[in-house]
Amino acid sequence: MAIPREKFKTYNNVFDNFTNRLLFKLEAAGYFERIVSTIAIGKEANVFCAIKKDGTYVAVKIYRLEVCDFNKMYYYLSSDPRYLNIKRRKREIIFTWAQREYKNLLKFRAIGIRVPTPIYITNNVLLLEFIGDNGFASRQVRNDLTNMHEFFNKLVDYLKLLNNNNLVHGDLSEFNILNNNGDPVVIDCSQSTSLKDSFYNELWERDIKNISRFFSKNGIDVDIEKLKQLIEYKN
Ligand SMILES: Nc1ncnc2c1ncn2[C@@H]1O[C@H](COP(=O)(O)OP(=O)(O)OP(=O)(O)O)[C@@H](O)[C@H]1O
Ligand SMILES: [Mg+2]
Known part of the structure; x- marks a missing residue:
């Protein structure tokens, strides 16, 4: 595929060659027309906004190949029954981590x-x-x-759904929940796993703690125990 020179220039200084090629392929396949802005530079990924031909937008999350904590990724992947045989190879781990987010998002949606x-x-x-x-x-x-x-109540419903389905987000906090006009949108789901994972309880406790801490500081009468009760009993 021939890459127009001006396009190559646009991305050249921002992404590595491997990622550049993937972006060109995605463009050529019509997933988006071009990247228009940077939304966030995160710890393990960068997120961009891209525009499509029809004028609508998509988010492009690019997991960093170089500066990322792949030891942490390996640590958490290796206790997830879906990835027991994962090899300790950097790229394989990063790609699997990204795949895991994709699969987890589909599961959450379902x-x-x-x-x-x-x-x-x-x-x-x-x-x-x-x-x-x-x-x-x-x-x-x-x-x-x-x-x-209102926001908190909707989030409790989501925690209840996770709990009923033996799932945990694993990195839930005020950093990984977007406020979309009063509706919570849960993001950054690569760490989500199931009850079969030996980290499940630890992650669940941490998520509950983060959520009760944030909302109790922001006007909601809640603590860890109350939140657990709400999740278990709210219908
Ligand atoms: N689909 C989306 N639409 C709009 N903004 C998004 C979307 N996904 C992510 N973002 C923005 O990008 C930021 C980083 O995304 P995300 O948390 O998934 O990546 P991350 O690199 O794992 O982040 P961190 O390491 O900071 O937790 C989010 O806090 C949010 O502001
Ligand atoms: Mg995040």
Whole structure:
């Protein structure tokens, strides 16, 4: 495939060659027209907003190949029954971590939790439904505290769905929940796993602690025990 020179220039300084090629392929396949802005530079991935031919947007999450904590990824992957045989090879681990996010997002969606719909995964590049309005991404709930009571109740429903399905998010906090006009959208699901995973209880306790800490600081009468009761008894 011939790559137009000006396009090559646009991405050349931002992404490594491997990722560049994947982006060109995705463009050529019509998944998007071009990347228009940077949404976030995260710990393990960078997230961009891309525009499609029809003027709508997609989020492009690119897992970093170089600067990332792949030892942490390996540690958590190796206790997930889906990935017991994973080899300790850097790229394989990063690609599997990205795959795991894709699969987890589909699972969350299937049980009724609002997440960005995953569109496509190839190696370290994940395409997601863009959460926001007119190209402006929704903010993490820590930066958008509107409708906290309603928001919290919806989130408790999601925690209940996770609990009923023997799932845990594993990295849940005010950083990984977007406030989309008062509706929680759960993101960053690569660490999610099931009850069969030996880390399940540890991750569940941590998620509950993070959520009760954040919402108790922001006007909700909740603590760890109350939150657990709400999840178990709320119908
Ligand atoms: N689908 C999306 N639509 C709009 N914005 C998004 C989307 N996905 C992620 N973001 C934005 O990008 C940020 C980083 O995404 P995410 O948490 O998935 O990546 P990460 O690299 O694992 O982040 P971190 O290491 O900071 O937790 C989010 O906090 C959010 O602001
Ligand atoms: Mg995150």
